[in-house]
Amino acid sequence: MLWLLFFLVTAIHAELCQPGAENAFKVRLSIRTALGDKAYAWDTNEEYLFKAMVAFSMRKVPNREATEISHVLLCNVTQRVSFWFVVTDPSKNHTLPAVEVQSAIRMNKNRINNAFFLNDQTLEFLKISSTLAPPMDPSVPIWIIVFGVIFCIVIVAIALLILSGIWQRRRKNKEPSEVDDAEDKCENMITIENGIPSDPLDMKGGHINDAFMTEDERLTPL
Amino acid sequence: MAHAPEPDPAASDLGDERPKWDNKAQYLLSCIGFAVGLGNIWRFPYLCQTYGGGAFLIPYVIALVFEGIPIFHVELAIGQRLRKGSVGVWTAISPYLSGVGLGCVTLSFLISLYYNTIVAWVLWYLLNSFQHPLPWSSCPPDLNRTGFVEECQGSSAVSYFWYRQTLNITADIDDSGSIQWWLLICLAASWAVVYMCVIRGIETTGKVIYFTALFPYLVLTIFLIRGLTLPGATKGLIYLFTPNMHILQNPRVWLDAATQIFFSLSLAFGGHIAFASYNSPRNDCQKDAVVIALVNSMTSLYASIAVFSVLGFKATNDYEHCLDRNILSLINEFDFPEQSISRDDYPAVLMHLNATWPKRVAQLPLKACLLEDFLDKSASGPGLAFIIFTETVLHMPGAPVWAVLFFGMLFTLGLSTMFGTVEAVITPLLDVGVLPRWVPKEALTGLVCLVCFLSATCFTLQSGNYWLEIFDNFAASLNLLMLAFLEVVGVVYVYGMKRFCDDIAWMTGRRPSPYWRLTWRVVSPLLLLTIFVAYIILLFWKPLSYKAWNPKYELFPSRQEKLYPGWVRAACVLLSLLPVLWVPVAALAQLLTRRRRTWRDRDARPDTDMRLDTDTRPDTDTR
Secondary structure, three states, X not given: OHHHHHHHHHHHXXXXXXXXXXXXXXXXXXXXXXXXXXXXXXXXXXXXXHHHHHHHHHHOOOOOOOOOHHHEEXXXXXXXXXXXXXXXXXXXXXXXXXXXXXXXXXXXXXXXXXXXXXXXXXXXXXXXXOOOOOOOOOOOOHHHHHHHHHHHHHHHHHHHHHHHHHHHHHHHHHHHHHHHHHHHHHHHHHHHOOOOOOOOOOOOOOOOOOOOOOHHHOOOOO | OOOOOOOOXXXXXXXXXXXXXXXXXXXXXXXXXXXXOHHHHHOHHHHHHHOOHHHHHHHHHHHHHHHHHHHHHHHHHHHHHHOOOHHHHHHHHOHHHHHHHHHHHHHHHHHHHHHXXXXXXXXXXXXXXXXXXXXXXXXXXXXXXXXXOHHHXXXXXXXXXXXXXXXXXXXXXXXXXXXXXXXXXXXXXXXHHHHHHHOOOXXXXXXXXHHHHHHHHHHHXXXXXXXXXXXOXXXXXXXXXXXXXXXXXXXXXXXXXXXXXXXXXXXXXXXXXXXXXXXXXXXXXXXXXXHHHHHHHHHHHHHHHHHHHHHHHHHHHHHHHHHHHXXXXXXXXXXXXXXXXXXXXXXXXXXXXXXXXXXXXHOOOOOOOOHHHHHHOOOOOHHHHHHHHHHHHHHOOOHHHHHHHHHHHHHHHHHHHHHHHHHHHHHHHHHHOOOOOXXXXXXXXXXXXXXXXXXXXXXXXXXXXXXXXXXXXXHHHHHXXXXXXXXXHHHHHHHHHHHHHHHHHHHHOOOOOHHHHHHHHHHHHHHHHHHHHHHHHHHHHOOOEEEEOOOOOOOOOOOEEEEOOHHHHHHHHHHHHHHHHHHHHHHHHHHHHHHHHHHHHHHHOOOOOHHHOOXXXXXXXXX
């Protein structure tokens, strides 16, 4: 009698969880791709954890707070590590609608991923598309910052070049007028002296009389 | 040695002395920087690959020897001898040929518009390379965040970043769209950098050129070393350099080799004339011409080795990813354990599965993965830089560093070419004295850069890329060929071969050998004429069309081929003719001025003999 009941229960369960059954989802894990050497083996304990995570996700849905681990059925586990699962209602006769399971999984995908050290690419729920992470948008895009730096440097350099050009030109304009003043002074001196034109020996202002012996030349050099 | 008369003192600037290069190295680096540009990186490797690898070097070297170096020597010689920019040089050679100089100036202006836009694009990519992960590494999610943006999903993340997030391109050239502000500010920054470097002419350019001309070589070496250490690099090099001699029977190869050498040396811009005019007259321009041309070609070869090794890595990478995707499909379908099929086992396993489960295998999206197919996928121009290289860089460890190096190199390459192009516009304007003497040079340079920037804003529209291709294909190519032809013919037949050889003997200390005389007189003009005619035929062989990026196209991501509308075709014709129109217009204007002067003289002195007319040229008029 007990055996009959057991067979009946497993038969019903088997009917509920079948590849391609109504409200069933296929899951695929790529543990070795994600973790390489640190990959763990997929055994019944991992399956238990999976059932727990799915039950946890369902419990967050309003009206489904009573979902237990035993309500989640797994079947067709392959070496790929892929399997099918369904979530049944407390009576264990019907499966919960796919839409509810879908939204529950989607909202908690991150927690489920973390429980298995996987990500959206390595833990796939076929037919449940995951919400993608929002793009990391800093308040000011990085390129604008770099642009601002470069542009400021360029503007400062241009300003410096223009200013130095103006300053150079002003200096060049001042030099001929200074030379002209010195020439005028010398010419005046020529006319003031005796009337005999003497060549201005030093244009830099001041007037050295080379006929006068300097200290160094008093003694004849050896 | 025949003594030619000293250069005319009137040829040098009255009053201010003509600026001089600080040393020979600056002059050589400026010419090299002007010649070595983006084309060396993204045009030559593509041609090498398309036209039978190593075999392409044969027509390339022949074109260099018979066309490139002779014309280049002519440009340097006339600039150095006559000590003026292109307008002044051609007015000195013959007043009727002043149109050639004006054409060069107009052409350089048009080219600088679109060339600096490309530099602005490079700058945009450079600015975006300072982050990890790089913005073109993944598609942005769509509004619901359930998947990626459809356009990106259909093409690729790099294509999406280029066509949508950079250009924001429209599907049709008629649809101009709006100005993209980020491109506009990048364009402003590019022109600001160009202005900063040419602000006082060669005084400032000469200092910056040490960096902008030498930095690309440093980066190329780094990429070469890195490229050769990447897996698959040797496969790329072997495949792409293996000569295929049969391709030489195709006349297109010869045409493309000749055009490539011509555009690569940046001939007929007037930039080399401008640079040479700042030289001292007694300078060996013959040696300079040979050295610079050889350095340019060597750079092309060096760059193609670096590019091919990186592309070989990319092809191997893509091939392995293709295999991996197929293997994953098989594993997922048949629920084999992970990583149970290696890449080497794949063909055998596929055959076995095809025999046992043909129906299941048939419905899988398996692609044929052939390494040669990936190696064959080539691109030239912006496609190479902004799509293929950006994707390759993603797979290299430390991607942002490589991206910064690569786009920094492209930026400096483009910049050094811009110096020559802008100098080709500014030097003639300074010589002609467009602005009064009391206006400082900085103001003239600033005005030129501002006008160029404002004119180039049309390329920041959404359809800007289409217009840029038009400028590149129509404004640049045909006009350069025509002007170069007129240059050679003008110098050899109008200025006079004997006079030219005497000038060169005076400048360099030896007369040009028969090789030079033969190429100038016969070979180069003939070659240019042939190229020009062939170019025209090929350009107008089929109706003018362009390839548009249309997400709604059935065969997306292939680009949709569309015909140019009528008004655009008119613009193409205008661009092809405008610079060269200066030649007949200027000649006509000169003719009319002389006639008017003769009439005026005759009216003032009605009794004098007509032979005392100042115009000693034989008059074709019946009078």
